[in-house]
Amino acid sequence: MNVPDDLLYTESHEWIKRDGDKVRIGITDHAQAELTDVVYVELPKLDRQVNAKEAVAVVESVKAASDIYAPIKGTIVGANKALESNPALINTDPFGEGWIFELKIADESELKNLKDAATYKQQIG
Amino acid sequence: MPVQYTGIVDEHQAVRKNIGMFDISHMGQFVVSGTGARDWLNTLLTNNIEKLGVGQGQYTFLLNDAGGVIDDLIAYRIGEEKFFLVVNAARAEEDFDWLDQHRTDDVLLGDRSTYFGGVAIQGPRVTELLVDLPPRNHIVDVELDGMPVSIARTGYTGEDGVEVFFGANDAVKFWNTVLEIGSRFGIKPCGLGARDTLRLEMCYPLNGSDLSPERNPLQAGLGFFVDLAKPKFVGRDVLLGVKQNGSAEKLIAFRMNGKGPPPRPHYPVFVNGSQIGEVTSGTLSPSLNYGIGMAYVAAASANPGQAIEVEIRGTKFPATIEKKPLYKKTS
Numbered sequence: 001m002n003v004p005d006d007l008l009y010t011e012s013h014e015w016i017k018r019d020g021d022k023v024r025i026g027i028t029d030h031a032q033a034e035l036t037d038v039v040y041v042e043l044p045k046l047d048r049q050v051n052a053k054e055a056v057a058v059v060e061s062v063k064a065a066s067d068i069y070a071p072i073k074g075t076i077v078g079a080n081k082a083l084e085s086n087p088a089l090i091n092t093d094p095f096g097e098g099w100i101f102e103l104k105i106a107d108e109s110e111l112k113n114l115k116d117a118a119t120y121k122q123q124i125g
Numbered sequence: 126m127p128v129q130y131t132g133i134v135d136e137h138q139a140v141r142k143n144i145g146m147f148d149i150s151h152m153g154q155f156v157v158s159g160t161g162a163r164d165w166l167n168t169l170l171t172n173n174i175e176k177l178g179v180g181q182g183q184y185t186f187l188l189n190d191a192g193g194v195i196d197d198l199i200a201y202r203i204g205e206e207k208f209f210l211v212v213n214a215a216r217a218e219e220d221f222d223w224l225d226q227h228r229t230d231d232v233l234l235g236d237r238s239t240y241f242g243g244v245a246i247q248g249p250r251v252t253e254l255l256v257d258l259p260p261r262n263h264i265v266d267v268e269l270d271g272m273p274v275s276i277a278r279t280g281y282t283g284e285d286g287v288e289v290f291f292g293a294n295d296a297v298k299f300w301n302t303v304l305e306i307g308s309r310f311g312i313k314p315c316g317l318g319a320r321d322t323l324r325l326e327m328c329y330p331l332n333g334s335d336l337s338p339e340r341n342p343l344q345a346g347l348g349f350f351v352d353l354a355k356p357k358f359v360g361r362d363v364l365l366g367v368k369q370n371g372s373a374e375k376l377i378a379f380r381m382n383g384k385g386p387p388p389r390p391h392y393p394v395f396v397n398g399s400q401i402g403e404v405t406s407g408t409l410s411p412s413l414n415y416g417i418g419m420a421y422v423a424a425a426s427a428n429p430g431q432a433i434e435v436e437i438r439g440t441k442f443p444a445t446i447e448k449k450p451l452y453k454k455t456s
Contacts, residue, residue: 036129040386040409042386062134062387063133065386
């Protein structure tokens with residue numbers, strides 16, 4: 001299972017990539033493999049203020065609907081519109097084209113609460 | 126049975142195009158015998174067991190006194206006065222207790238669930254994998270690779286196929302042997318996820334979702350498996366009343382229109398802003414590539430072509446009531 005070293009991770013299988021004052025969020029390769037066959041993505045509205053661990057998006061597979069959580073506090077500044085027409089990008093390219101949303105960081109110190117790749121690898125065994 | 130092996134859509138397509146194999150060892154099996162077996166079963170099951178010749182099976186219901194569904198099952202006649210019942214795992218204990226409470230002295234009832242393993246092998250290429258299959262809804266005893274097995278030409282997918290029962294000790298060997306021989310026909314092991322999408326495309330009910338002790342088979346649209354001409358069976362009086370007066374709610378099939386999230390159980394269903402019912406089963410159909418489901422709705426609105434709305438996380442999405450089944454095979 002692919003777990004890139006340059007990303008941060010959450011217990012709930014989101015990945016986080018820092019880009020200046022914002023972060024980009026998606027779900028991990030492990031998570032997409034568990035869900036399989038993503039058929040619908042409900043994206044968050046722009047400018048919404050969210051707290052860490054708040055449900056902000058929904059990824060639906062044939063099997064079930066799964067909430068996607070904000071990893072840290074912030075403001076939604078981006079949503080991947082490509083997923084509306086092609087939700088399977090989450091399966092085919094979870095760390096790239098399959099990204100879900102972007103947050104403007106409210107409190108940089110919260111990034112310390114996230115897992116590094118080695119810790120996340122341990123979590124998923 | 127796991128939810129999935131390689132992925133629900135992949136497994137679903139294997140069954141529609143080639144062959145899929147499901148582990149159904151969890152299902153319950155009862156044997157009913159004794160001089161009064163046939164007449165007694167006919168007072169507890171809705172379909173008419175007298176129509177069965179030896180080696181034939183039928184889909185039928187076990188009802189409570191209120192006409193509600195305890196379980197849906199297949200009853201096979203495997204001897205003059207010997208019957209094999211295949212019941213849902215989650216209801217097996219309740220079924221057995223209910224049957225045992227109603228048992229008469231000339232009937233023997235045995236729970237054989239732990240003795241049997243079972244698989245469902247389903248898909249159009251099953252006739253290439255297995256030869257000399259019994260006709261639809263028939264069951265035969267044969268020996269495969271040294272293992273005594275019972276093969277029934279039944280299934281829960283809408284495809285040609287069989288359900289095979291064998292000694293629990295042979296389960297692993299049987300599973301591996303079929304996977305090996307079936308590989309050249311594209312066989313795939315399939316899980317509960319594909320089982321659900323396949324059966325829902327056909328509008329086959331799932332007990333616990335579309336059927337329950339509070340719902341009767343007539344309102345579920347399954348009157349074909351209820352013989353009200355029989356003089357006596359548990360639930361008959363209630364069902365006669367339902368037949369005369371109609372049901373307040375009926376189980377309908379629907380499809381979502383346009384893009385949107387797939388419907389799921391318990392989502393509310395609306396017509397013109399008023400709630401008329403609730404989804405009991407829903408998914409994205411891998412064959413049709415749109416959302417499908419079944420719902421109990423007010424009888425007045427329960428007609429094919431009726432425009433409805435399904436509320437998903439606070440937003441109403443348009444849908445249409447369809448005829449059953451939702452999926453029809455194209456050749």
